Amino acid sequence: MGERVVARPNSKFQFSDVCRHTDDSRIISADYRLSFPAHFLFLPSAENATLVIIDALPSVDVISDFRLWENPIRPPPLEPAFVIREVGDKGMGMFATRPIARGEPIICERPTLVLHDRLSVHKDQHHAFYESALAGLSPDAQTAISTLRNAHPETPELSRIRGIIYTNCLAVYFPHDTSRAFSALCGQLCRANHSCAPNAHYSPVVDTFECKLSAMRAIAEGEEITMAYANVAASTAERRECLLERYKFECHCTACDLPEPQATESDRRRTTIGASLGRINDGGVQESVSIARVKDLIKLAEEEGMVEEAWVLSMAGMRYAQRHNDRAEELGMELQKMNFMRMLEGNDADEFGAFAKRKGLSAEELMKIFEVVGREDGACRSK
Numbered sequence: 019m020g021e022r023v024v025a026r027p028n029s030k031f032q033f034s035d036v037c038r039h040t041d042d043s044r045i046i047s048a049d050y051r052l053s054f055p056a057h058f059l060f061l062p063s064a065e066n067a068t069l070v071i072i073d074a075l076p077s078v079d080v081i082s083d084f085r086l087w088e089n090p091i092r093p094p095p096l097e098p099a100f101v102i103r104e105v106g107d108k109g110m111g112m113f114a115t116r117p118i119a120r121g122e123p124i125i126c127e128r129p130t131l132v133l134h135d136r137l138s139v140h141k142d143q144h145h146a147f148y149e150s151a152l153a154g155l156s157p158d159a160q161t162a163i164s165t166l167r168n169a170h171p172e173t174p175e176l177s178r179i180r181g182i183i184y185t186n187c188l189a190v191y192f193p194h195d196t197s198r199a200f201s202a203l204c205g206q207l208c209r210a211n212h213s214c215a216p217n218a219h220y221s222p223v224v225d226t227f228e229c230k231l232s233a234m235r236a237i238a239e240g241e242e243i244t245m246a247y248a249n250v251a252a253s254t255a256e257r258r259e260c261l262l263e264r265y266k267f268e269c270h271c272t273a274c275d276l277p278e279p280q281a282t283e284s285d286r287r288r289t290t291i292g293a294s295l296g297r298i299n300d301g302g303v304q305e306s307v308s309i310a311r312v313k314d315l316i317k318l319a320e321e322e323g324m325v326e327e328a329w330v331l332s333m334a335g336m337r338y339a340q341r342h343n344d345r346a347e348e349l350g351m352e353l354q355k356m357n358f359m360r361m362l363e364g365n366d367a368d369e370f371g372a373f374a375k376r377k378g379l380s381a382e383e384l385m386k387i388f389e390v391v392g393r394e395d396g397a398c399r400s401k
């Protein structure tokens with residue numbers, strides 16, 4: 019540890035007398051009253067940081083050794099796919115500026131602020147703590163974060179920056195330990211609004227440490243680009259309650275505002291899928307339901323446009339077939355799983371590429387198989 023930094027002239031940390039330099043010039047140790055000693059890692063350098071990671075040593079220490087930061091970020095598409103603009107009560111939103119094909123990456127963005135999920139700062143110190151973390155970022159990066167929406171009323175318990183984190187955070191993982199979830203803020207991707215029938219899917223890209231939004235179905239020019247913030251395998255009332263509590267809005271998406279009798283039918287499908295997914299997560303469904311039941315559930319999920327849930331169900335079906343030594347069903351389920359993955363994360367999804375390689379197929383050959391399986395754009399009900 020180096021010397022204590024006390025209001026150095028022009029220092030990024032001049033308002034804070036509780037930050038110290040460490041042997042790594044990019045890592046600042048913060049002496050706040052925390053559940054563990056926090057550290058700020060500024061990347062690519064402390065002078066011109068576009069990313070701050072808030073964690074404890076030795077984890078930040080480990081992360082700082084990754085060559086990952088030197089990897090180029092994926093180049094944006096030649097023709098940008100979206101614009102961010104005002105959308106009434108929702109605040110800002112993301113809109114397609116051209117037709118976007120299913121599976122196409124809409125945006126791939128390195129986050130600007132990342133913090134460990136179990137970080138707990140004393141409420142009296144929230145403001146100073148997060149301000150210290152932001153103060154080390156470049157002016158553009160600071161603006162990107164501090165101007166994000168805060169849906170929560172500011173209180174002594176919930177500072178503005180904490181409210182911004184609650185409103186916007188996305189899950190990310192580091193390659194060295196994917197069991198630890200971190201929350202991330204991105205200047206652009208965090209402008210995507212919610213829908214219970216979304217047209218886009220968020221996924222963290224572990225290898226390059228990026229946040230990715232891909233088109234889950236074809237998106238028309240001018241259409242709003244939306245993702246799901248909450249579990250959509252739940253009834254309208256349950257979804258609305260969860261969104262109101264966490265994100266402070268009442269959802270009026272196409273799924274929430276369906277007329278009767280479609281609303282009741284949609285609730286029935288979603289709660290049926292939700293109950294089965296709960297059993298899968300508990301490890302029970304594999305023995306308690308037949309492969310025929312898994313197929314029925316996948317059909318329900320497709321009818322609701324719930325691709326992620328269909329993907330989880332096909333994975334459960336594949337495992338079930340494996341345990342029963344049913345090779346034909348296993349391959350059928352694996353193909354479905356890959357196809358749902360392609361719908362969620364696009365043809366460049368790591369899992370999709372690895373599958374093609376494992377089967378000794380080129381991407382084109384694999385696509386032909388999917389055409390035979392017959393799940394093109396219309397397979398999931400577009401909302």
Ligand SMILES: C[S@@+](CC[C@H](N)C(=O)[O-])C[C@H]1O[C@@H](n2cnc3c(N)ncnc32)[C@H](O)[C@@H]1O
Binds near residue numbers: 111208211
């Ligand atoms: C991650 S931000 C999304 C971008 C935000 N609209 C903005 O202006 O930056 C989440 C917040 O946006 C608003 N929001 C998102 N989806 C919405 C929806 N479907 N209806 C109304 N408000 C929504 C809520 O205030 C929510 O807490």
